[in-house]
Amino acid sequence: MRYDVVVIGAGPAGMAAAIAAYDEGATVLLLERNSELGGILPQCIHAGFGARRFKKDLPGPLYAYYFVQEIEKRSIDVWLESFVMDISPSRRVTVLSTRGYEEVEARSIVLAMGCRERTRSQLNIPGTHPAGVYTAGTVQRMINREGWMPGKRFVILGSGDIGMIMARRITLEGGEVVRVVEALPYLTGLRRNYVQCLQDFGIPLFLSHTVTRIDGYERVEGVEISPVDENFCADKSKSEWVACDTLLLSVGLIPENELSRRIGVVLDPVIGGPVVDQHGQTSVYGVFAAGNVVHIYDLVDDVSQDGENAGRSAARFARSLAGWQEPSLSVHWRAPIRSVVPQRVFLGEGSEKSLSFFLRVSTPCESSVTLRLKSEKRVFYEKRFPYARPAEMIHVHIEPSPVSHWLQYPPKSLVWEMDYDA
Numbered sequence: 001m002r003y004d005v006v007v008i009g010a011g012p013a014g015m016a017a018a019i020a021a022y023d024e025g026a027t028v029l030l031l032e033r034n035s036e037l038g039g040i041l042p043q044c045i046h047a048g049f050g051a052r053r054f055k056k057d058l059p060g061p062l063y064a065y066y067f068v069q070e071i072e073k074r075s076i077d078v079w080l081e082s083f084v085m086d087i088s089p090s091r092r093v094t095v096l097s098t099r100g101y102e103e104v105e106a107r108s109i110v111l112a113m114g115c116r117e118r119t120r121s122q123l124n125i126p127g128t129h130p131a132g133v134y135t136a137g138t139v140q141r142m143i144n145r146e147g148w149m150p151g152k153r154f155v156i157l158g159s160g161d162i163g164m165i166m167a168r169r170i171t172l173e174g175g176e177v178v179r180v181v182e183a184l185p186y187l188t189g190l191r192r193n194y195v196q197c198l199q200d201f202g203i204p205l206f207l208s209h210t211v212t213r214i215d216g217y218e219r220v221e222g223v224e225i226s227p228v229d230e231n232f233c234a235d236k237s238k239s240e241w242v243a244c245d246t247l248l249l250s251v252g253l254i255p256e257n258e259l260s261r262r263i264g265v266v267l268d269p270v271i272g273g274p275v276v277d278q279h280g281q282t283s284v285y286g287v288f289a290a291g292n293v294v295h296i297y298d299l300v301d302d303v304s305q306d307g308e309n310a311g312r313s314a315a316r317f318a319r320s321l322a323g324w325q326e327p328s329l330s331v332h333w334r335a336p337i338r339s340v341v342p343q344r345v346f347l348g349e350g351s352e353k354s355l356s357f358f359l360r361v362s363t364p365c366e367s368s369v370t371l372r373l374k375s376e377k378r379v380f381y382e383k384r385f386p387y388a389r390p391a392e393m394i395h396v397h398i399e400p401s402p403v404s405h406w407l408q409y410p411p412k413s414l415v416w417e418m419d420y421d422a
């Protein structure tokens with residue numbers, strides 16, 4: 001079997017990529033290991049999705065449904081319960097499904113595998129290994145999809161968005177969240193979720209604290225919580241034992257890049273996703289990437305846009321098969337900026353219109369900051385923001401794109417920097 005574009009993963013990024021590639025004239029196969037389309041969205045039954053795209057405050061399943069409808073209107077081949085095991089350098093995709101192993105040839109590929117949660121084993125929390133330690137996303141699925149309540153009295157470690165949303169959900173379902181504990185001195189999720197999910201429900205947040213021991217034989221009986229200093233060293237003299245039967249971990253998401261690694265895609269060492277250009281093109285010829293597999297987005301609207309961009313570009317690549325990747329410029333950045341996507345700017349066909357960047361800072365800058373993109377001679381973008389916080393991605397849209405200028409006068413360096421009061 002041969003397709004112009006094969007999309008791996010049918011979350012919002014993959015669905016948008018498949019639709020855009022099809023609309024660009026490509027034959028498209030969408031592969032998903034789950035038994036339904038939508039990725040993480042079907043279990044996110046809270047509102048907060050689609051404010052920009054649909055001008056509505058939608059729950060996750062409805063946001064996904066709008067895209068499923070669009071897929072059904074098109075002749076896009078969708079294989080569910082189909083797990084992609086491998087991709088060869090010549091873009092042969094090995095799929096394991098109920099039919100057995102199959103190989104599909106792709107002229108171009110969009111990686112849209114999303115991300116997964118950090119687990120207890122990645123945190124090395126001392127103590128026993130009883131039942132009752134879950135990641136927040138797993139509990140979200142249990143409660144919202146399976147109808148199970150996994151405990152009565154919860155401690156949540158980590159102030160990420162999923163953890164805070166689950167604190168509210170558990171409370172609404174009759175459980176008790178005794179506290180949310182965060183090792184950093186600031187919140188790692190969005191402020192709106194802190195207000196709507198913790199403050200509104202009277203759930204206490206303990207910043208600069210962590211769980212230093214898990215106790216319990218068959219089931220969690222309690223956890224030890226200790227304050228930590230700026231190097232995350234716990235002060236055990238001030239530890240407190242808190243009775244609970246469930247510990248929820250909301251301690252970060254990791255882009256799911258086993259496949260990307262296997263085909264030699266260069267990954268960003270800080271964020272763990274592929275290094276991409278503004279078309280979602282990775283370092284491997286004909287392989288594109290979009291959504292949480294590249295970096296963890298705050299908003300699904302941005303994920304869908306990213307998917308569309310990568311899908312459209314993958315279809316154009318499949319048509320021409322030449323002239324992509326070079327020339328391109330590397331993008332650099334300085335602290336307190338932690339990450340920038342895209343990390344490269346492609347200086348070829350279709351790059352002149354507009355240019356979008358997503359940036360995150362590594363430390364909270366609570367007074368006004370000035371963000372700037374410059375080369376050695378010229379400033380291409382400059383804007384003041386009232387603050388910059390690690391949990392809140394900064395989206396910069398530059399229109400018209402400076403690419404035409406860079407084609408004429410290629411800069412030696414392209415740097416993002418931020419002025420702020422330390």
Ligand SMILES: Cc1cc2nc3c(=O)[nH]c(=O)nc-3n(C[C@H](O)[C@H](O)[C@H](O)COP(=O)(O)OP(=O)(O)OC[C@H]3O[C@@H](n4cnc5c(N)ncnc54)[C@H](O)[C@@H]3O)c2cc1C
Pocket residue numbers: 008009010011012013014031032033034038039040041044047048049050082083084085112113114115137140161162165256259290291292293297298299300301303
């Ligand atoms: C709890 C939670 C709350 C959120 N709340 C909001 C909110 O209020 N507002 C908002 O705008 N956004 C919110 N988001 C963010 C938004 O949902 C995500 O950014 C978005 O869903 C990411 O989409 P994705 O397509 O990149 O990944 P995913 O949705 O994770 O989809 C990836 C898909 O790839 C599949 N896959 C992976 N590997 C393979 C393989 N080898 N073979 C086949 N298939 C594979 C997976 O099964 C999955 O279906 C929330 C996210 C979470 C988790």
